Amino acid sequence: MPFVRLISLCLFLLFLSGCFSYSGKDTAVEILNVSYDPTREFYREYNAWFEKKAFERTGKHVRILQSHGASGKQARFVIDGLEAHVVTLALAYDIDAIAQKSGSLSKDWQTRLPFASAPYTSTIVFLVRKGNPRNIQDWNDLIKPGVQVITPSPMTSGGARWNYLAAWGYAWLISLEKRGVILSAITEDERRQADEDAFSFVSALFRNVPVLDSGARAATTTFARRGIGDALVTWENEALLAMKSLPGKALEIITPSISILTEPVVAKVDEVTARRQTDALAQSYLEMLYSPEGQAMAARHHFRPRHMEFVNAEDKNQFPDLHLFTLEELFTDWQTAHKNHFSETGSFNKIYQSLYSLENQ
Amino acid sequence: MIRQIKQKHFLPGFGIGLGFTLSYLSLLVLIPLSILAVKSLSLDWTVYRSLLIDPRTYAAIKLTFLSSLVAAGINLVFGFIVAWTLVRLPFPGSRLIDALIDLPFALPTAVSGIALTSLYVRTGLLGRYLEPYGVQAAFAPLGVIIALTFIGLPFVVRTLQPALQDIDKEYEEAAISLGASPFRVFASVIFPSIRPAMLTGFSLAFARALGEYGSVVFISGNMPMKTEIVSLLIVGKMERFDYEGATALAAITLLASFLILLAINLTQWHYSRKVQQTG
Numbered sequence: 113m114p115f116v117r118l119i120s121l122c123l124f125l126l127f128l129s130g131c132f133s134y135s136g137k138d139t140a141v142e143i144l145n146v147s148y149d150p151t152r153e154f155y156r157e158y159n160a161w162f163e164k165k166a167f168e169r170t171g172k173h174v175r176i177l178q179s180h181g182a183s184g185k186q187a188r189f190v191i192d193g194l195e196a197h198v199v200t201l202a203l204a205y206d207i208d209a210i211a212q213k214s215g216s217l218s219k220d221w222q223t224r225l226p227f228a229s230a231p232y233t234s235t236i237v238f239l240v241r242k243g244n245p246r247n248i249q250d251w252n253d254l255i256k257p258g259v260q261v262i263t264p265s266p267m268t269s270g271g272a273r274w275n276y277l278a279a280w281g282y283a284w285l286i287s288l289e290k291r292g293v294i295l296s297a298i299t300e301d302e303r304r305q306a307d308e309d310a311f312s313f314v315s316a317l318f319r320n321v322p323v324l325d326s327g328a329r330a331a332t333t334t335f336a337r338r339g340i341g342d343a344l345v346t347w348e349n350e351a352l353l354a355m356k357s358l359p360g361k362a363l364e365i366i367t368p369s370i371s372i373l374t375e376p377v378v379a380k381v382d383e384v385t386a387r388r389q390t391d392a393l394a395q396s397y398l399e400m401l402y403s404p405e406g407q408a409m410a411a412r413h414h415f416r417p418r419h420m421e422f423v424n425a426e427d428k429n430q431f432p433d434l435h436l437f438t439l440e441e442l443f444t445d446w447q448t449a450h451k452n453h454f455s456e457t458g459s460f461n462k463i464y465q466s467l468y469s470l471e472n473q
Numbered sequence: 474m475i476r477q478i479k480q481k482h483f484l485p486g487f488g489i490g491l492g493f494t495l496s497y498l499s500l501l502v503l504i505p506l507s508i509l510a511v512k513s514l515s516l517d518w519t520v521y522r523s524l525l526i527d528p529r530t531y532a533a534i535k536l537t538f539l540s541s542l543v544a545a546g547i548n549l550v551f552g553f554i555v556a557w558t559l560v561r562l563p564f565p566g567s568r569l570i571d572a573l574i575d576l577p578f579a580l581p582t583a584v585s586g587i588a589l590t591s592l593y594v595r596t597g598l599l600g601r602y603l604e605p606y607g608v609q610a611a612f613a614p615l616g617v618i619i620a621l622t623f624i625g626l627p628f629v630v631r632t633l634q635p636a637l638q639d640i641d642k643e644y645e646e647a648a649i650s651l652g653a654s655p656f657r658v659f660a661s662v663i664f665p666s667i668r669p670a671m672l673t674g675f676s677l678a679f680a681r682a683l684g685e686y687g688s689v690v691f692i693s694g695n696m697p698m699k700t701e702i703v704s705l706l707i708v709g710k711m712e713r714f715d716y717e718g719a720t721a722l723a724a725i726t727l728l729a730s731f732l733i734l735l736a737i738n739l740t741q742w743h744y745s746r747k748v749q750q751t752g
């Protein structure tokens with residue numbers, strides 16, 4: 113009977129697919145840290161240190177497995193079932209998405225660790241060519257006619273959303289300063305005026321952007337290897353790393369007068385750690401990031417630590433002083449920032465629609 | 474009914490063959506696609522409406538379909554010349570060239586994308602010769618077409634080669650001895666017999682280009698309204714956890730490409746029926 117054969121064949125194929133589910137046997141306790149790209153070097157050192165530390169304290173072997181990729185993509189893997197014990201991503205929006213879409217950690221995850229669950233930080237700076245031929249010193253030099261600016265697209269890159277908000281925040285605060293308005297006593301009208309000023313500033317900035325790469329690493333390649341553009345807008349830790357790995361590549365770091373405090377966040381995925389009985393271990397893995405050793409290590413890998421007192425003078429010198437504002441000060445939270453700037457009706461889309469209609473008039 | 478069909482087949486193994494084909498296709502193609510269909514049908518209509526009125530989405534769809542069509546067209550013309558040369562005019566080393574044709578298949582698309590970008594940027598090996606003429610290849614629609622042409626070439630060449638090999642030279646000789654011009658020989662003898670293969674090659678290259686991501690995102694520059702392709706918009710939506718928008722856009726693209734491929738196949742079916750009737 114053909115039908116019987118057909119059905120038995122389907123059953124057989126189902127059986128085959130079942131055979132591929134694996135079963136792991138290992139004596140070491142494993143923790144998977146799902147992280148984003150630029151933390152690769154930092155976590156390599158931190159994981160080795162933590163494995164040793166955990167063995168000394170408990171006598172058990174601990175192995176930290178590490179995964180890197182674009183922040184948003186990594187978050188989606190976790191939502192789709194990748195068993196991360198901890199996630200260490202570029203922006204709180206991505207971990208919020210995990211909490212909302214999969215429910216595997218509670219929505220108040222940012223309150224469970226100090227500093228809103230961000231043990232190390234960075235900021236947004238510029239890389240320019242040696243000698244700074246265009247004399248770029250601050251954000252307003254980037255909107256001069258003829259200057260070419262390289263930044264990845266905030267629509268595809270989580271890291272680039274910080275770039276965008278940094279530029280917006282600079283223009284916003286300058287607008288307040290010019291009109292003598294104080295942030296703590298701002299009225300609705302003044303806020304709207306500042307929004308308009310920021311919109312035209314960021315529009316002018318993106319008029320100078322010749323290419324929007326899909327991720328931070330691709331943008332760095334465009335700027336450093338292909339020699340396109342006069343300034344690359346990038347995270348400070350990435351800029352410092354690029355300077356170290358491309359010596360003699362003829363680049364300089366320019367720190368603007370005002371920028372955003374970028375806060376990469378960490379969180380424990382409760383649903384996984386409870387099931388795998390690694391809750392305490394994962395918790396201490398994250399807590400140790402705030403320890404003197406963890407903070408010093410973050411600084412060594414070019415992240416601005418929360419506790420500068422644990423950092424030696426040489427590492428301290430890589431971080432010049434500047435006015436750092438936080439996302440919460442200017443944009444309330446990620447959900448609001450996302451809705452106002454990166455959704456279909458957000459400012460980024462509006463900028464490109466107005467630039468396009470200007471060109472076609 | 475299966476019994477009836479079965480009686481027409483004298484070769485053994487019809488039952489198991491049909492069973493295998495159906496299960497295999499279900500697992501590989503039908504189930505994933507039907508999930509997309511189910512998900513996209515369960516979406517709110519407003520998701521589609523907001524996409525359809527969004528100028529940025531419209532610009533991306535237009536660019537994707539137009540550049541895919543142009544790239545498939547270029548491949549059809551030049552792919553034919555390449556296939557003709559390889560089949561009819563073998564030269565020392567033509568086997569090597571033949572093997573090279575498959576490289577765009579084998580290369581990870583991101584690798585070819587990065588390589589093409591390096592070549593065509595302002596400072597690149599080829600880009601620097603284009604710049605004096607005011608031609609911008611990388612970070613312009615032209616770059617998208619270049620990348621899509623690159624990945625589509627093997628589809629046309631590989632479908633045309635066997636068709637060209639099958640042509641009986643005697644027909645051409647007969648046509649020439651009857652006084653037909655070389656163009657007439659091509660138009661009335663060669664072209665009709667390879668037309669189905671040309672349509673297949675064209676539609677394969679076109680379909681492949683519509684869904685391409687890796688090789689395009691590096692060379693296109695991803696400028697909203699200008700050089701964004703649909704798959705980049707889909708990836709961007711996923712990156713911002715807008716699953717609904719991504720599904721809807723995927724469904725729109727899928728429907729549009731299905732309609733175009735159906736039209737191409739109907740043309741082919743129409744011609745082959747005509748050939749059967751007259752021949």
